[in-house]
Amino acid sequence: MTSPTERDVRTPPDRAAYAVAALLAVLSGVIAWDAAHISSTVASYSRVGAAAFPYAIAGLVMACAIGTALAAWRGDFPDREPMEFGPVAWIMGGLVAQIVLVGFAGFSIATGVLFGLTARGFGGKPLWLTIPIGIVLSFLLYVLFSKGLQLSLPQGPLERLI
Amino acid sequence: MESFDALLLGLSVAVQPQNLFYAFIGVLLGTAVGVLPGIGPALTVALLLPVTFKLDPGGSLIMFAGIYYGGMYGGSTSSILLNTPGESASIITALEGNKMARAGRGGPALATAAIGSFVAGLIATIALTFLAPWVVEIALNFGPADYFALMVLAFTTVSAAFGGSALRGLTALFIGLSLGLVGIDLQTGQARLAFGVPDLLDGVEVTTTAVAMFALGETLYIASLGSRMRETIEPVRGSLWMTAQDWARSWKPWLRGTALGFPIGALPAGGAEIPTFLSYSAEKALSKHPEEFGHGAIEGVAGPEAANNASAAGVLVPLLTLGLPTSATAAMMLAGFQQYGIQPGPLLFSTNADLVWGLIASLFIANTMLLVLNLPLIGMWVRLLSIPRPWLYGGILVFATLGTLGANPSQFELAMLAALGLLGFAMRYFDYPVAPVIIGLILGPLAEQQLRRALAISQGDPAALFESSIAIGIYAVCAIVLFGPVLWKLVQRKNGKTLPA
Amino acid sequence: MRVLFKAAAGILLAAAAVLPVSAQELSIMAPAGPGGGWDQTARSLQNALQTEKLATNVQVTNVPGAGGTIGLAQFVSQNKGKADALIVGGYVMVGAILTNNAPVTLDQVTPIARLTGEYEAIVVPTSSPIKTMGDLVAQLKADPGTVSWGGGSAGGTDHITVGLIAKAAGVDPTKINYIPFSGGGEALAAIVGGKVTAGISGYGEFEQQVKAGKLRVLAVSSPERLPNVDGPTLKESGIDVEVQNWRGVWAAPDITDEQKASLISMIEKVNASKTWQDTLATKGWANTFLAGDAFADVLKQEIEKTTAVLKEIGLVK
Numbered sequence: 001m002t003s004p005t006e007r008d009v010r011t012p013p014d015r016a017a018y019a020v021a022a023l024l025a026v027l028s029g030v031i032a033w034d035a036a037h038i039s040s041t042v043a044s045y046s047r048v049g050a051a052a053f054p055y056a057i058a059g060l061v062m063a064c065a066i067g068t069a070l071a072a073w074r075g076d077f078p079d080r081e082p083m084e085f086g087p088v089a090w091i092m093g094g095l096v097a098q099i100v101l102v103g104f105a106g107f108s109i110a111t112g113v114l115f116g117l118t119a120r121g122f123g124g125k126p127l128w129l130t131i132p133i134g135i136v137l138s139f140l141l142y143v144l145f146s147k148g149l150q151l152s153l154p155q156g157p158l159e160r161l162i
Numbered sequence: 163m164e165s166f167d168a169l170l171l172g173l174s175v176a177v178q179p180q181n182l183f184y185a186f187i188g189v190l191l192g193t194a195v196g197v198l199p200g201i202g203p204a205l206t207v208a209l210l211l212p213v214t215f216k217l218d219p220g221g222s223l224i225m226f227a228g229i230y231y232g233g234m235y236g237g238s239t240s241s242i243l244l245n246t247p248g249e250s251a252s253i254i255t256a257l258e259g260n261k262m263a264r265a266g267r268g269g270p271a272l273a274t275a276a277i278g279s280f281v282a283g284l285i286a287t288i289a290l291t292f293l294a295p296w297v298v299e300i301a302l303n304f305g306p307a308d309y310f311a312l313m314v315l316a317f318t319t320v321s322a323a324f325g326g327s328a329l330r331g332l333t334a335l336f337i338g339l340s341l342g343l344v345g346i347d348l349q350t351g352q353a354r355l356a357f358g359v360p361d362l363l364d365g366v367e368v369t370t371t372a373v374a375m376f377a378l379g380e381t382l383y384i385a386s387l388g389s390r391m392r393e394t395i396e397p398v399r400g401s402l403w404m405t406a407q408d409w410a411r412s413w414k415p416w417l418r419g420t421a422l423g424f425p426i427g428a429l430p431a432g433g434a435e436i437p438t439f440l441s442y443s444a445e446k447a448l449s450k451h452p453e454e455f456g457h458g459a460i461e462g463v464a465g466p467e468a469a470n471n472a473s474a475a476g477v478l479v480p481l482l483t484l485g486l487p488t489s490a491t492a493a494m495m496l497a498g499f500q501q502y503g504i505q506p507g508p509l510l511f512s513t514n515a516d517l518v519w520g521l522i523a524s525l526f527i528a529n530t531m532l533l534v535l536n537l538p539l540i541g542m543w544v545r546l547l548s549i550p551r552p553w554l555y556g557g558i559l560v561f562a563t564l565g566t567l568g569a570n571p572s573q574f575e576l577a578m579l580a581a582l583g584l585l586g587f588a589m590r591y592f593d594y595p596v597a598p599v600i601i602g603l604i605l606g607p608l609a610e611q612q613l614r615r616a617l618a619i620s621q622g623d624p625a626a627l628f629e630s631s632i633a634i635g636i637y638a639v640c641a642i643v644l645f646g647p648v649l650w651k652l653v654q655r656k657n658g659k660t661l662p663a
Numbered sequence: 664m665r666v667l668f669k670a671a672a673g674i675l676l677a678a679a680a681v682l683p684v685s686a687q688e689l690s691i692m693a694p695a696g697p698g699g700g701w702d703q704t705a706r707s708l709q710n711a712l713q714t715e716k717l718a719t720n721v722q723v724t725n726v727p728g729a730g731g732t733i734g735l736a737q738f739v740s741q742n743k744g745k746a747d748a749l750i751v752g753g754y755v756m757v758g759a760i761l762t763n764n765a766p767v768t769l770d771q772v773t774p775i776a777r778l779t780g781e782y783e784a785i786v787v788p789t790s791s792p793i794k795t796m797g798d799l800v801a802q803l804k805a806d807p808g809t810v811s812w813g814g815g816s817a818g819g820t821d822h823i824t825v826g827l828i829a830k831a832a833g834v835d836p837t838k839i840n841y842i843p844f845s846g847g848g849e850a851l852a853a854i855v856g857g858k859v860t861a862g863i864s865g866y867g868e869f870e871q872q873v874k875a876g877k878l879r880v881l882a883v884s885s886p887e888r889l890p891n892v893d894g895p896t897l898k899e900s901g902i903d904v905e906v907q908n909w910r911g912v913w914a915a916p917d918i919t920d921e922q923k924a925s926l927i928s929m930i931e932k933v934n935a936s937k938t939w940q941d942t943l944a945t946k947g948w949a950n951t952f953l954a955g956d957a958f959a960d961v962l963k964q965e966i967e968k969t970t971a972v973l974k975e976i977g978l979v980k
Contacts, residue, residue, distance in 0.1 A: 016592070017592075020592060024333065027337075027340060030355070031340055031343065031355065034354060034355050034357075035354075038347075038352050038354060045617070045618045045621045045622055045808050045840045046349070046614045046615070046616075046617035046618035046622060047617060047622040048613065048614050048617055049350070050347040050349065050350045050352045050354065053343065053606075053610045054343055054354060054355075057336060057339045057340055057343060057606075060332075060336045060339070061333075061336050061337075061340060064329065064332060064333040064336055067329045067333075068329065068333065071329065077592075078592070078593040080591060080592065080593070081386075081387060081591075083386045083387075083388075083591065084385075084386055084387070084388030085386075086388065087385035087386065087388055088382055088385055088386045088587070090385075091381065091382055091385055091559070092382075092580070092584070094559070095378075095559075095576070095579075095580040095583070096580065098563060098576060099573050099576045099577050099580065102567070102573060102576065103573055107564075107567065111560050111563060111564065114556075114559055114560065114563065115556040115557070115559070115560050116556070118381075118552070118555055118556040118559050119552035119553060119555070119556040120552070121385050121552075121555075122385060122551050122552035122555050122556075123551075123552060124550075124551075124552025124553065124556070125552070130552075130556070134556065134560070137557075137560065138560060138564075141560070141564055145195075145198075145564070145568060151568045152571055152722075152723065152724040152725050153564075153567055153568060153571055154567065154571050205696075208702075301852070302852060302855060302856040303856060304852075304856075305853065305856065305858040306853070306858065346729075346763075346816075346817075347817075348816060348817060348843050348845055349817060349842075349843055350817055350978075351762050351816070351817030351818040351822075351843075351978050353763070360728065360729050360732055360733050360736065360763065360765065360766075361728060361729070361733060363728070363729040363732075363763055364727075364728050364729055430848055430849050430851075430852030430853075431849045431852075480848065480852065484851075484852075484855065484871075484872070485871040485872070486848040486851050486852055486855075487848045488848035488849060488852070489848070492848065493848070569696070570696070570725075570726075570727055570728070571724070571725065571726070572726065572728075572733075611845070615842055615844075618811065618840060618842055619811045619840075619842060619858065619859060621808045621809070621840070
């Protein structure tokens, strides 16, 4: 294990910080690649075309990537709290479930599932209790906003009942 | 004082009991819809406009004004309490407001927002009454080059305000600029960074991003702390009401916010977001407690809230004097006028004076009604935070997705929300500030379009950017913002004083 | 008491769940967000259908995005062969499909009727030295770059019209200096403030400014002069261009001829109804009703013409 300075001898290299720098570099690359594919045949009297800003921003993002890599190398990337994946997974699962369900099960069921899974992520009551509560809550919101105020929200079997 | 008499006449109509009742209903409905994140005042008015069809013109305008102000205020409430900005103009409010709410100071935060909105609305409506013809002359002189100068000023002050760690703040800002590139380039109609996905052609929605970054990112971050969630939300600590110190720290930001919001709102391409950025930067620079910024500084709520309300009244300047709807909300107001066969425009004041003054009087009434209605409710609102954590966060996500789905019922938009939420979570985890992302997303496209427009009109001559005296004046202010503090220190040093670092 | 009752009725209308007595159900898609032109058309249609008892339960859904092409794609995939679904759209969609290279086009839906339309107007500030369309065309021919046109988004109706004008005047359409603005108000402010040489948009956008003497109409894009508009047509000014920014309604793909005929007859009834005529009057929409196959033919020509000009401007490859 090599360390740039004596001070850092005991700390392992900050892999996550290098990963952030790498992601920024990838972002910069994607923007520049996309800009290179903008082919405008429209008359541009402004001389600053559709690709100019993307190139400039790609350059700035790349500068940040380099800066971040340097910060990682010097070890001044900030310390982080250890992360627990469980609760995050519950919530992300809830969001994904909602996206999948909202298409055919409608707003109330999909959002109810999101509510239940999020509550579970925060250490709430069991799912058999929270999901039905969420569905009832979402259904009431649906009635209020969709029927009362003509907001068009996705419909499913429950929504078609009324 | 011709306008003064006319205003009094308008007020006498507006205070009739039935009209007060309409104002009450309008404020109530407006607030109820406005708290939904992603659904701002424009959409609120659009959704509720049919309700007002059923009333007579006077009552309808009053209810309309109530819905509008209610929608605006509802956005701030959800920003402060739930960290889910209801609309793009209240994004800045969430920065300090939610920190205050989590520290048990939700009461003063809501109160300073409500009173600040009221004060700003009052002053701005008075300015609208008496200054509209002059303000609009100046506003019409703003060309693309001047708007570009304004964007440069916004970037300058904002980067000064968010410069905790320069690298981190700038990285966040550039991520925002990158997101702002997505979609059809307005000037050439070319798609950028859309990768052939039709849903991306309209770009990344600002409110979706704000809700994702703030509400979702924060929720995920707190969840990731798992059993070590030390952060406890205290619904109330100390006074529920504003203390003498809160008042002392609030009144100047209210006035400064109004002074920024009204004229910028009156500009045809000014908008409500830029004055909130400028106000926040100004308050941070001028505050005696700059260290509190980022941890719940009341000035950071008072200033931007006053600014966004004042800009709402500013938008009425070009609408009423020229018939120019310069924002989505103004366009909806135009639709509201048109249902009575009235076309706002240069002739409106002479042909329909009674209705114009009726509307202005209605704004006063709605503004007052909002204050009367909301101050007593603050106690109830802050108690929302005492809901047990699983239910509270479950509810926040339900609200966030309801708002997103209401504005655009598509699975793609929900997926964007989730993806940007993950980005917000990652940024929070690595200690990046998230506000600059939103600022870059809003300002970047504006700056780019105005610059290219200015250059196209001049057929590519960059000298056109510095030709107008307005632009030169704005660049001078930029220079003062950038170099003023340094020069000031030099002067102080020359005088033999030493400054604390 | 009466006032209270009226107000209470208003609230009930707003807040109460409407219980449908299902007889004929219909869903109308507005491929735009709430509040815009297509949304207003869809909701006005909904109102007329229900008030005139032509359908009992009409739902409006909003699917915004990409000039209506996202809504169109969703409409086609979800409603094949369904006789109870309509989609609102207009000329803007024709352009958007082409510039966005959209996979689903208007060929895949069944044209029912064109409902309303608006003509384009070309204006200059009153203080401008340009007095007639001839002056403007002369300057355009001399140096197209010096004529900056302020209008709506790139590839939209305004841009297409400028392209057609340039072409008709014998100027290379790729040389036009078109400045797109995002909102109507912003464009109008730039035009009134003299930031661009000329402005182009639907006449309704300019009406108040023209009446107040701030803008001068050089020409309108209608086949004949418009009532209450003091300006010649483009044709009279020697430019052979006619553009109508219309809105219409389509049905789902693969419906039977009987289903199509019954939908056309329903929309014809709407068009003849007092409710609809009143709506047109209050909203200031011109009635350019054209039903069934006649609409389909016009649509086909419009698409061909638009494709050609967008290619010449360089917006479509």
